[in-house]
Amino acid sequence: MEEKTVPQIDLVLALSESLDLISPAIVGHHIRVAFIALNIGLMMNMKKQELKDLIYGSLIHDVGALSLKDRLDGLEFDLKDPYLHSLVGCNLIRTHKPFTKISDIIKYHHFSWNNIDKIEDNGIKVPLSSQVIHLADRVDVLIDWKGNLYNQIDYIIKQIKIEKGKRFGPDIVDAFIESSTSKIIWQDLSSNNTLSLFNNLLGEELLDIDELLNISRIFERIIDFRSRFTATHSSGVAHVACKLAKYLRMSQREIKMMRIAGNLHDLGKLAVPKEILEKPGALTKKEYEIVKKHVYYTYSILKKIRGIGEIYEWAGLHHERLNGEGYPFNKEGVELSLGSRIMAVADIFTAISEDRPYRRGMKKEQVLLTLDDMAKRNEIDGDILSILKSNYCEINEGRISIQKEIVSEFRKFWNEINLNHPGVI
Numbered sequence: 001m002e003e004k005t006v007p008q009i010d011l012v013l014a015l016s017e018s019l020d021l022i023s024p025a026i027v028g029h030h031i032r033v034a035f036i037a038l039n040i041g042l043m044m045n046m047k048k049q050e051l052k053d054l055i056y057g058s059l060i061h062d063v064g065a066l067s068l069k070d071r072l073d074g075l076e077f078d079l080k081d082p083y084l085h086s087l088v089g090c091n092l093i094r095t096h097k098p099f100t101k102i103s104d105i106i107k108y109h110h111f112s113w114n115n116i117d118k119i120e121d122n123g124i125k126v127p128l129s130s131q132v133i134h135l136a137d138r139v140d141v142l143i144d145w146k147g148n149l150y151n152q153i154d155y156i157i158k159q160i161k162i163e164k165g166k167r168f169g170p171d172i173v174d175a176f177i178e179s180s181t182s183k184i185i186w187q188d189l190s191s192n193n194t195l196s197l198f199n200n201l202l203g204e205e206l207l208d209i210d211e212l213l214n215i216s217r218i219f220e221r222i223i224d225f226r227s228r229f230t231a232t233h234s235s236g237v238a239h240v241a242c243k244l245a246k247y248l249r250m251s252q253r254e255i256k257m258m259r260i261a262g263n264l265h266d267l268g269k270l271a272v273p274k275e276i277l278e279k280p281g282a283l284t285k286k287e288y289e290i291v292k293k294h295v296y297y298t299y300s301i302l303k304k305i306r307g308i309g310e311i312y313e314w315a316g317l318h319h320e321r322l323n324g325e326g327y328p329f330n331k332e333g334v335e336l337s338l339g340s341r342i343m344a345v346a347d348i349f350t351a352i353s354e355d356r357p358y359r360r361g362m363k364k365e366q367v368l369l370t371l372d373d374m375a376k377r378n379e380i381d382g383d384i385l386s387i388l389k390s391n392y393c394e395i396n397e398g399r400i401s402i403q404k405e406i407v408s409e410f411r412k413f414w415n416e417i418n419l420n421h422p423g424v425i
């Protein structure tokens with residue numbers, strides 16, 4: 001039995017924080033929606049399990065917005081095509097335990113109450129939690145954080161009341177209004193004091209390394225499926241890093257940790273606008289600075305997750321170089337663990353070998369020349385490079401076949417979405 005060390009709430013909060021990277025305008029949106037939704041749920045006497053699902057669903061409810069074609073400002077995606085990002089979000093997490101249950105909650109989080117009877121979706125009913133999130137989401141959008149929150153409460157309640165029995169179910173509106181009478185709720189909301197309420201309810205639900213691996217695949221999809229330019233990168237890196245770790249005789253547990261780090265290493269890329277990610281030509285200095293920030297986000301978001309050991313370092317230091325000329329921290333060789341060194345080699349090897357829509361990957365000779373040069377300049381670890389060279393064919397063929405699999409998964413994913421929404425991506 002694997003030991004359970006990672007609090008599930010930490011992982012979901014990390015995912016939620018990553019989602020907020022989409023735009024400075026929505027920082028904290030997911031957490032606030034979860035807080036407002038939970039207070040409504042408590043007022044409605046929802047059962048404990050329902051409340052837990054409500055929290056998890058709220059914390060990642062806009063997960064599908066990241067993958068859409070345009071990086072939209074603020075919460076514009078909600079207005080432009082509310083069902084689309086809900087459907088993408090649902091499909092992104094649907095196949096992954098433990099999020100299967102909340103995928104339906106996400107799917108319907110913009111569904112109007114007065115349309116509920118019209119839903120024809122294999123007999124599925126719109127979950128109550130979706131409706132609560134729908135209202136909580138609108139409340140958060142109505143708040144103007146530049147102004148004084150307390151002066152806005154009456155206005156917000158009035159706006160929500162207008163939609164009673166139309167967009168929002170009467171019971172949910174009543175529960176919201178009742179919960180709004182408590183000043184503490186608004187105080188907690190404005191001072192970001194929301195976490196203790198979640199913790200009280202969720203307790204310490206801990207995950208083991210296999211469950212963590214499973215959830216890291218959701219992150220990997222969210223990171224990679226944003227763009228066909230990067231659609232298979234993280235899975236390629238994860239595969240190569242695992243193989244190198246195996247040849248370097250890391251333990252089974254460490255090899256799994258390496259795969260998780262590989263899946264997560266570009267998490268901070270969620271903060272990079274898609275136009276920059278997909279720019280075919282050279283980046284300007286300013287654009288390059290934005291891209292470079294991604295590792296800092298990866299590092300700082302993952303560092304907050306308790307019980308994941310060195311994963312945050314292995315993932316977050318993949319652009320550091322042994323000669324101290326990497327980023328974001330300019331760490332030197334002695335400060336870089338074996339795992340971080342492996343991740344650096346796996347990342348570079350995969351990036352230069354994989355095909356991108358605008359260029360073919362390098363051939364073996366060129367790949368080795370490039371990596372040899374880097375080892376000579378003391379940028380990457382020569383011993384790890386030797387292992388890669390001795391096992392080149394096996395490692396590279398594995399990478400190619402994994403990436404092929406993911407390409408077809410990527411196409412299938414977007415085709416399914418496009419059936420209902422032609423011309424969306």
Ligand SMILES: [Fe+2]
Binds near residue numbers: 078085
């Ligand atoms: Fe939404």
Ligand SMILES: [Fe+2]
Binds near residue numbers: 029033061062075
């Ligand atoms: Fe939202």
Ligand SMILES: [Fe+2]
Binds near residue numbers: 266294295318319347
């Ligand atoms: Fe990177």
